[in-house]
Amino acid sequence: MDNLRLTTENIYPHLLQAIEESSSIYFLTSFIQKSGAALLADPLRKAAARGADIKICTGDYLYITSPDALELLSSIDGVDLRLYRSGNRGFHPKAYLFRKEDEGLMIIGSANLSESALKSGVEWNLSVNKDVDPLVFEQALEEYMKVFHHEKTVEVHPETIKGYRRDYEEYHRTYPEMPEEESELSASDGRLVETVITPHEIQREALRSLDATMEEGYDRAMVVMATGLGKTYMSAFFADQMKFGKILFIAHREEILRQAEATFLGVNSSWRTGFFNGSRKERDAEVLFASIHTLSMLHHLSSFRPDEFDLIIVDEFHHAAAKSYRRVIGHFHPRFLLGMTATPDRLDGGDIYVLCDNNLAFQMDFVQAIERKFLVPFRYQGIYDDIDYSQIRYADGRYNREQLDQAYIQESMAKKIHQKWMEFRQSRTLVFCSSVRQAQFLSDYFNQQGNKTVALHAGTKNRIEAVRALREGRIEAIFTVDLFNEGVDIPPVDTLLFVRPTESVSVFIQQLGRGLRLAEGKSHCQVIDLIGNYRNLEVKLKLFGELNRKNGKTEFAPSALPDICEFELDTQAIDFIARYHEQMPLRKRRLMNSYHDVKQKLGRRPEYLELHLHGWEDVRGYKQEWGSFPEFLLDVEEELSDKERSIIMTYKDLIRDVERTAMSRSYKMVLLKCMLERGPAKWAHPITARDVAPFFYQYLADAPYRKQKDLTTQTLKGGYREKAVSQLIQTMPMNKWAGSSKGIFGKEGDAFYVEGYQSIHSVELHRFISEICEYRLHAYFERGTGNS
Known part of the structure; x- marks a missing residue:
């Protein structure tokens, strides 16, 4: 083809040819109509069948995208479809990117995915061959991945389609006015670079812990260090001291990668460094700083050998539950994998502990760092928030931005916030808002009262100058949304004002860390926060202490804080918390809501362990309120087949016993796991301790964290000896379980079995028991790693 081609009508045959010839197919359009989806469905289906990497991202701006189009495209196996939740932000891209081996093509212009745009409409589209400018082509791929994996995009599956269809129909029923455009800020002050060049006390402790964990045989670990303690320097010292060969450092933002390179060169100036991102592919570097967006592309990732790197460091490891990170981590087999984060919060979307073999090598949270005087103390002031969040739609882990704006963008609300800020503030304030519109509204209001503030967003000029002005x-005050969550610090900031509900505990901890940096003349950080009936209030308060019921009232005790920190609530907030459990939904309803949130996120019925990892309620509540997790499912409308319902009712006692049997060690569930390995037809049948012994020992020995916790008895420490291990299994899980299960499990001679095993062969029962077994094993070993 020509290197450059302008097409002013009927781009469809050119798209069709590119789809047929390409191994990577990436679409980014502001909307998709059913007619356009129908035109391309068969070609995309054929491309997926031959193994092409297909990604499609579209937006919900003005609800033009057809839910029927989403349904059609999401039904194609092998198509990765995501929806950009635009809120009030204009979303107008039209780009089609293709790659085949070393060849590439991008088509950028005016055509969205509709039949008229692709075939008959007047549309200007420029087709550009990769050879015209390879750097620009790679930049386009990089920018595409940033949008595709942006926190505002959600995976399209039946649950998200159901929610989108409801919003789509409501929008088109009511025809609201066109919303103002909104942009989120992702820039930073590139001047802010750490200057420490030798390990301080806490970094030395972390290095000693990593050295010990390698001695114990681990090949991966996580380090949790509060914001401000120098995680990146610690990782550079680790890489230098252990004399690793080729090193890969992964992050999701360019400024983090640039700062990391400067840090590593500060530790060892002889390192040959390079970048792997949209514009640079310096893969021969000794220390390679890679953008996850670029590295996770299949054609880039597959170009690296699995054993190419001796050490892999993943910064901001709390993001590692995302598919892009899992793909990269799963591809490589380094000598050691190090994950670093300030906020290992599994409530925000995934089990990152599994990615490092549940090995938490070192932890120093913000409370411990304050006690050690590496961070300043804080004074927390909770302000009552009378917004009724139960009336604001909640989906995909966040409240509806338009409805939040309607509640927040009120002069009465602004007046209350300003008064409280004037009462408690110090000299320099960061204000965290829920939207750019709210940030601008509040900044304008504060300025009208005679204060000097700015709102920072993507359209703000001289952002670096604004940060400098606050520092000086x-x-x-600076009003923003998520600008200062990661990678950027202004140490002189001494006041934090939160005017948003806490949707993510991880984000709250990151934002809290922005005010805790040591600085000359700074004695403490003043925190001003809203206390209301939003979903994560209880989880957030548990960072600081405990909620206790006493004489029919709820009281909060800040028992988790150092003495040098202060925690105060205004009178209305105290009254609200006293009535907290009366005002919040009943526990059963909260557990049900948590279940539906996880189901919507996954697009299917969650397994028990997935609910533990992704839900915002303690999953032990399901057995406490319903008797067992499967019995809870009986209460979920249209969730179970008639056969599944019958199985749960028939085997309720067995299910409950597996849920509730006491576990001082993992042995019962390891025994059960071995039985379940035999499949649905035979799992309940008799099994001898000798049959179980090899599996039992190997399961505990395979993972260092399991070995460390439960392979510690004298019988097991000396290596595998069939007779000794069999005797332990007979004495511990088999005899104890058969003796305590009231006829559910039995033992005859040396054989252990489920009573009535002759009639147990249900696939459904096997699945329910397996889910409980996997959850209980995970929860047991999780407690042993300090991250329960």
């Missing part, structure tokens, strides 16, 4: 005290 020429302005009093």
